[in-house]
Amino acid sequence: MNWYYEKAGQRQGPIPESELDRLLASGEITAATLVWSEGMANWTPLGQARPTGSGQAAAPGEVPPEGFIKCTATGRYFPPSEIVYIDGKPYSAGAKPAVLQGVMQSGVVPVGFDTARDGPAWEQREQTGIVKAGWETIKAVLLKPSDAFQTMKREGGIGGPLLFAVIFGSIGSIAGLLYQFLMNLGTTAVAAQASQQTPGFNPAIFAGLSGGMMLVLAILMPAFIALGTFIGAGILQLALMICGGAKQPFETTFRTYCYVQGSAGILQLVPICGAMVSGIWALVCLCIGLSKTQEISVGKAVLAVLLPTIVCCLGVLVLGGAIAAALVAAQGTGQ
Amino acid sequence: MWRPLRRGELDHETLWLGVSLAALAFAWVWVRLGLASPACVFHEVTGWACPGCGATRCVRYALRGAFHAAFLVNPLMLVTLAGIVIFDLYAATVLVLRLPRWRPEKPPARAATLLRAGCVSLLLANWLWLLCARV
Numbered sequence: 077m078n079w080y081y082e083k084a085g086q087r088q089g090p091i092p093e094s095e096l097d098r099l100l101a102s103g104e105i106t107a108a109t110l111v112w113s114e115g116m117a118n119w120t121p122l123g124q125a126r127p128t129g130s131g132q133a134a135a136p137g138e139v140p141p142e143g144f145i146k147c148t149a150t151g152r153y154f155p156p157s158e159i160v161y162i163d164g165k166p167y168s169a170g171a172k173p174a175v176l177q178g179v180m181q182s183g184v185v186p187v188g189f190d191t192a193r194d195g196p197a198w199e200q201r202e203q204t205g206i207v208k209a210g211w212e213t214i215k216a217v218l219l220k221p222s223d224a225f226q227t228m229k230r231e232g233g234i235g236g237p238l239l240f241a242v243i244f245g246s247i248g249s250i251a252g253l254l255y256q257f258l259m260n261l262g263t264t265a266v267a268a269q270a271s272q273q274t275p276g277f278n279p280a281i282f283a284g285l286s287g288g289m290m291l292v293l294a295i296l297m298p299a300f301i302a303l304g305t306f307i308g309a310g311i312l313q314l315a316l317m318i319c320g321g322a323k324q325p326f327e328t329t330f331r332t333y334c335y336v337q338g339s340a341g342i343l344q345l346v347p348i349c350g351a352m353v354s355g356i357w358a359l360v361c362l363c364i365g366l367s368k369t370q371e372i373s374v375g376k377a378v379l380a381v382l383l384p385t386i387v388c389c390l391g392v393l394v395l396g397g398a399i400a401a402a403l404v405a406a407q408g409t410g411q
Numbered sequence: 412m413w414r415p416l417r418r419g420e421l422d423h424e425t426l427w428l429g430v431s432l433a434a435l436a437f438a439w440v441w442v443r444l445g446l447a448s449p450a451c452v453f454h455e456v457t458g459w460a461c462p463g464c465g466a467t468r469c470v471r472y473a474l475r476g477a478f479h480a481a482f483l484v485n486p487l488m489l490v491t492l493a494g495i496v497i498f499d500l501y502a503a504t505v506l507v508l509r510l511p512r513w514r515p516e517k518p519p520a521r522a523a524t525l526l527r528a529g530c531v532s533l534l535l536a537n538w539l540w541l542l543c544a545r546v
Contacts, residue, residue, distance in 0.1 A: 234421065303437065306430040318527050327421050387462050387534060 082110040082119065096122075097170025100150045102177070107151075149175055195227040196335060198240050210244060217339035221361045225368035228335065230328040237334035238305060245301040245337055248344035248354065250294045255347050257290045301337075309333040312366075315383035321372040332365040413511040424502035424512060431495050442471055460541035462534060484546050487537035 078090035083105070091099075099105045100122070107123030116125065144153035149171035159166045167175050197204065197212035204212075216224035261283060268279040309330040316322040316329060340358035344350040359381060367377040416422060448467040454460060465485035472481035473492055481489045505512055518526065 234426075299433075303430065303433050306426070307434065310427075310430070318530050320523070320527060325421070326423070 077113055080112045081105055081122070094170035097147075097150055097152075097168055098174050100171070102174035147171055193227055193229050195229065196224050198236060198335070199229055199232065201236070206243075210240065213240065213335065214244065214339045214342055217335050217361055217365075218343075218357065221336075221364040222368060224335070225332065225365040228331065228365075228369055230324055230331065230369055232331075234327060234330050234334075237331045237338075238302060241305050241334035241338040241341070242298050242301050244339065245305075245341035246298045248341035248350070249297050249301065252344040252351050253290050253294055253297075255350075257287060260286045301341075305334055305337060306330075308337070311384050312362075312380065315380040316366070316370065316372075318383065319376050319380045321366070321370055321376040321380050323370045323372060328369050329366070332369045333362065336361045336365055412514055412516055414514060415511050424505055428499055428502040428506070431499055438470055439474060442474055460538070460546045462538040462541070464541055465546040483544065485537070486540055487533060 077093055079093070079096050080087055080089035081091070081096070081099075082088070096105075096111075100107075105122065107121060109122045110119040111122045111125050112119045113125070145156055145159045145166045146153050147159070147168040148165045149167050152168065154168045158169050160169060160172050161167070162172070162175055196216050197209045199209075201209035213224075264279050264283045264286075309326070312333060313322060313326045313329045322329070336358055340354045340361060343354035343357060346353060362381050363374060363377045366372065366380065367374045370377070448471075451461055451464050454464055466488045469481045469485040469488040470492070472478070472484065473489060478489065481492075501513070504510065517523075
């Protein structure tokens with residue numbers, strides 16, 4: 077069967093099935109590329125257009141033909157006779173040249189078209205709606221971070237994840253500010269009593285200024301979060317590079333960071349302890365997430381996540397160790 | 412390696428130029444408003460500088476043009492700031508003149524290890540300076 081495909085608005089082809097696989101494996105076309113073949117009514121995205129039989133498309137939830145093996149590069153299923161193994165991973169014969177070329181250029185076997193990575197739910201927000209997609213993503217990241225990041229799309233732009241981090245991070249942070257403001261109001265009542273002894277102190281002005289400052293911070297919060305997300309993810313990528321754990325580009329780290337910060341940020345809706353829980357859980361999810369998306373050990377991910385803190389507060393660790401050692405020594409002397 | 416930006420590739424020049432300018436504007440407003448700098452718990456408890464101590468003061472001095480004072484309080488931070496300025500100039504140039512972008516090749520494993528060791532050594536040397544200078 078011959079195929080036509082769309083590239084830069086131009087029709088290309090015809091090309092045979094194997095050439096289509098090669099283009100897919102090399103990244104020249106993607107599952108979203110419009111293709112057409114004889115018998116098809118309209119141009120259709122490649123991911124939906126593949127017919128059954130050899131090289132069957134792996135639609136979500138579809139059971140692959142018995143005995144067929146999934147090609148690592150194209151994500152499609154092939155009979156064992158059409159599969160070759162490179163570095164222990166199965167590839168279709170059509171994808172093999174592009175994979176070998178990738179190995180020669182980069183020294184590593186390319187991940188290729190990884191159909192297993194199509195999450196989280198936020199990536200499908202246009203179909204499911206922002207609220208449902210956001211809720212599903214938050215649930216998955218906070219409760220099943222390992223599964224969520226195992227299936228996270230490592231590429232696909234930074235706009236979507238940034239929007240997620242800004243929306244849900246802002247909701248959480250603004251709630252945190254509101255709680256802070258309410259606590260300030262409570263302390264103002266105490267200050268009002270003190271003002272009887274402090275001439276010139278006006279509790280109403282104090283509360284108004286405090287509220288005004290909170291309002292300004294709340295308005296600026298989305299901008300702060302967007303800026304902080306880029307800087308945080310950038311520092312994290314540097315830390316990964318220093319630890320030898322930057323197996324994927326900045327985009328992957330940024331996407332992971334955004335989904336973690338947005339999801340954990342919403343925990344600040346919990347009064348009093350929300351901010352602390354959010355911070356700790358964000359660290360945990362970030363370690364798990366980076367180990368899955370960068371495909372590195374959890375230990376290396378933990379080191380990269382904590383490296384900026386270690387750089388800033390290495391002394392705290394040294395001091396903690398010294399105190400612990402002194403306590404152990406004192407205990408030994410006492411016995 | 413210098414090459415044109417690929418279709419769909421992340422435009423690092425636009426991204427980081429925008430982020431650094433936004434951060435600069437934020438820092439400028441912070442300094443102009445005279446807002447408090449974050450305190451270092453370790454420095455307050457022990458009296459010794461932590462590896463990141465002096466970074467905020469370095470930025471404040473640099474924004475006022477007092478580069479010698481900025482160097483004394485945290486040399487590595489000043490070098491980092493200089494690196495950011497150089498990157499911003501490069502990014503602005505390639506964006507305005509639509510020039511090919513610099514995308515370095517992945518270094519060999521040994522060179523990457525040496526590079527990592529160099530970064531860690533720089534951080535430690537900077538910390539030693541901060542401790543000796545009693546920043």
